Amino acid sequence: AGAAAVLERAELRERTATANSMARLLRPKVVAVVGASREQGSVGSRIFQHILENNFTGTVYPVNNQAVSVHGVRAYPGVGQLPEPPDLVVVAVPAEGVVPVAEEAVRAGAKGLIVVASGFAETGEAGAALQGRLVDVARANGARLVGPNCLGLLNTDPAISLNASLAAAMPPAGRIGFFSHSAALGIVILQYAGERGLGFSTFVSAGNRADVSGTDVLEYWEEDPATDIAMLYLEAFGNPRRFGRVARRVSGRKPVLCVKGARSRAGSTAAGAHIGAAPVGDVEVDALFHQAGVIRVDTLEELFDAALLLAHQPLPGGNRVAILSNSGGVVTITADACDGYGLHVSTAGLVDLGPQAGAEDYRAAVQRALEDPRIDAVIAIFLCVGECDPELVSRGIRRGVVGAERSTGVAKPVLLSMMGATGVVKFAFEGKGALAGRTTAFPSYRFPEAAARALAHAVAYADYRREPPGRLVWYEDTDPARARAVIEAAVKEVPPGGGPHRLTPEQAGEILDCFGVHVASRPPRQNGGAPLDLSVRQHHVFGPVVVLGRAGQPAVVRITPLTDQDVRGMLKEVEVPPEGGEVELLCRLSQLIEELPWLAELEAAFVAAADGAPAALGADLVVAVTRPA
């Protein structure tokens, strides 16, 4: 408990510090653009213009030693000559000129820097060195740096209204925060999302992520009242353990949607070439996202489809869906899709309203389905054949939703597919009576299959949210100091940084004993099924990874540290009842891994509790340690 409390306090401090530093970047009062020239097309000129055009509520200064004014605004020859200290400086000069400008900016008091130029770590060693110098300048002065090799940032909050980016049009204001590694992709996503009716609170294009990373931005959104949904396009992780910790916290309150690019070998090669980052294993990314409650989507389209639902509808209470349509064929393909995505469709949930169905039929059917306690969500599809009025039908659906919410007091998600229309179907808010703002917009999908997929993501996320939050269990009856002494004695002769050194069974047993992990004296007996194997391996990016599984079957992979919920989930997946001794064994093992960073490898049979004997590791275990260089 003591150690856990210390960790929690440290986390809170870190979170507050990050959020404050990010707020200075995203909510500045005074902005300077260095490199804003009179030339129309230049990067600096465009960013300066975007800030002006989008009615920034603070003050923006162009910095240019060749011109008296830029776009009609008085220019200053250097950041040092500005009439007031800037909060944020946009450095829009070529790579070789960036460091001196950054130095001048932080001297002038800037706490935020945006560096647009490419020519840094993505180009090779010399660029990486230059990027290192840039980061040093920022960190030595407590400033945060976005980029280099990025397109800037946006904040649609009317109190700020800042478009310090190369995106020509400010996206519609809304409740989604969006972070993108890829610069160009980020801008195009903003554009398309706007067309589909998604509104944004903030957008950060982080490019090389020399300083500000997705995790920093996530930590800012955690407490940002303007952001309800976090959307990330990631290609690599700087610090996956920190990402996991933060994402777990955030996703307990707000959905975190993530496209992880560079999944494949080919994709990684491409990413390596343009961001200079090492690819990571996809299994580990899956584990990380799963443990942190992050909604992983495979494609951009899927990202929008899911965001549209989460932004406009409540979370479903379960996976039982009703499908309503005026076409039996559409009910069929939608049922196929729902089934394929793991949703439950009962016969009662298949509602073919017939080709003549109109607004009132939809109203009645939607209301009936939503009032049914065995239904958690409704997908309503309308095909317009010949003469018809989709808007009339939408309004009928809405009346059904309002009616059901009034009679039951429960809000359930409703997804539309007007077969042709995509985006959101919006309604003017109709005064008193309508339960909530949410009934004023329904996500609509061109094809019902996309609706089914989006709903499946929302169901999985809602499941995660219903589970009690995972806790890191910290046992006090342990003796990490003695365990460390055993390891140090064992590796005395091993040169620092050498390959893993394998401990004797006695040494291994003693270490485990320090953490209350039993080693079986009897041969491992299993209650049916093949024996369970447990292993811990060091991953070069993710750190210690725990793998539990039976020979010949897919194993469950998890990143440490493991919460009690992680452990229960692992046991469930390998069909061991997630109770008592087995949970404790794995939680203690996770604590051991945290406390003994020299542990390089562990391999053992996993022996469930039986006949009064506690859960234990098999007797013929392998434990290896590495002495850090």
Added chain:
Amino acid sequence: AGAAAVLERAELRERTATANSMARLLRPKVVAVVGASREQGSVGSRIFQHILENNFTGTVYPVNNQAVSVHGVRAYPGVGQLPEPPDLVVVAVPAEGVVPVAEEAVRAGAKGLIVVASGFAETGEAGAALQGRLVDVARANGARLVGPNCLGLLNTDPAISLNASLAAAMPPAGRIGFFSHSAALGIVILQYAGERGLGFSTFVSAGNRADVSGTDVLEYWEEDPATDIAMLYLEAFGNPRRFGRVARRVSGRKPVLCVKGARSRAGSTAAGAHIGAAPVGDVEVDALFHQAGVIRVDTLEELFDAALLLAHQPLPGGNRVAILSNSGGVVTITADACDGYGLHVSTAGLVDLGPQAGAEDYRAAVQRALEDPRIDAVIAIFLCVGECDPELVSRGIRRGVVGAERSTGVAKPVLLSMMGATGVVKFAFEGKGALAGRTTAFPSYRFPEAAARALAHAVAYADYRREPPGRLVWYEDTDPARARAVIEAAVKEVPPGGGPHRLTPEQAGEILDCFGVHVASRPPRQNGGAPLDLSVRQHHVFGPVVVLGRAGQPAVVRITPLTDQDVRGMLKEVEVPPEGGEVELLCRLSQLIEELPWLAELEAAFVAAADGAPAALGADLVVAVTRPA
């Protein structure tokens, strides 16, 4: 050879008869619409109007005993009173009135009937009986029937220009034939496809498929010069063996794209409710499509994406793709998607043109990639960030394509993603020099992932097309009469229609011997790996299904009859070299299955040839036969 020739002649006769009867439906000169009333909204009135509005090149008569004229055209009280015999009669009266009208129509000489009303087999037994009577009327008079419970048909051929359907707008003319079980869905698909730049030759909405089925329409398209691509939305199979035979033939010349609805249990329940058809197993559908070269797509969006590519680009020579973009992030996600869909992306195929890339950069890169003999297809993606002209870039890409085709004489498929634009990017034909019409339109996808998926379908289809066509091998050194005598003797005491009767090993051996199938005298020895098991089972819809596999591994499933290519493919999948004795064994077994319809079940080990002994079935085999009721 003799038997095979007889079969081929029978097939040719059937094909010609079907195509002729379908042509009378789809290319009529005189059409009558019964139930065309003066009332605007009625079904008959709408179809009559659609025929008029779309400039039918023949003559259409409204039939109505309440009105002198309908929409200004002279009406007749009955089909019998028309001034000339109709080719096609649209029966737009309620279900209970349909049979008398159909009788009158065929008496008047109609060779085609479209029945729009619902209230037939999809509603239960009484409806099924009514449908049976309707079919009898048509068949007894050599007329073909579309429906009931359907939305009609369309033919965009300028020589016909017939919209005898409830689709308000005629889709753009084009090279795609489209058949849909689901009526409403069909119409909506036409609408959306038109928006995406897909043009159609013919469309048939077949509803309950009481007579005209997808297979009939496919057989018509086979020789139809106006149709290059067949697109089917199916929910059930009437006669899967005939479908397989026809589809195999057609797909050797034209791509056949198919969405098979009612995949899942839930989907089948929905389909059962609205078309009254029995669901079938998805594994068998996969086998059927695989053997017939049918491109199976899971969703409607995927259907369009693939059709767009096949309609506008040549087939790829292989699976090696180059990815070009002005965004490294986009290259990454596209590479991920390509990899996920089984395309090959080499490092040389990843081309990040950088954010400044313009039309000329795209031209050069596209040309270079297409000229590279190690590249089979190009996906070119352009992100418009800030000021840019996507059209300029498209034209650059086109110049690169034309350049590469001129220098190499080889046409390779090129897919665009202009990130935002969806549909086709069209160019005016630029006179002499441009190699082919195909370079005047490129399919464009909103997201590059969709392009990757479409390309993967084209690659798989091109692979199928490159294989030699499968042949049904028919051995003459067989004695089916003796085999039948053995079975008849064995089941003498069994009541007709009783459960399967198991043969003695001697009887089984004798039957197999009649077809030259060896039974191993030695115990089955395998050249490494687990032993192979072979089984034949009767499927209630697909007939005999052959399953070959190793215990604990996914088995390969095929529908009989098996061609030599089917057999080679099966052996490859279970990692047996597809040569010599093993191929012959399975081909002989397929012939046995065809010749002995009483065979209910066969189960045996599959013994590869070794040590001079031929390929054989294991000695302890099970053969059971059923005496038909």
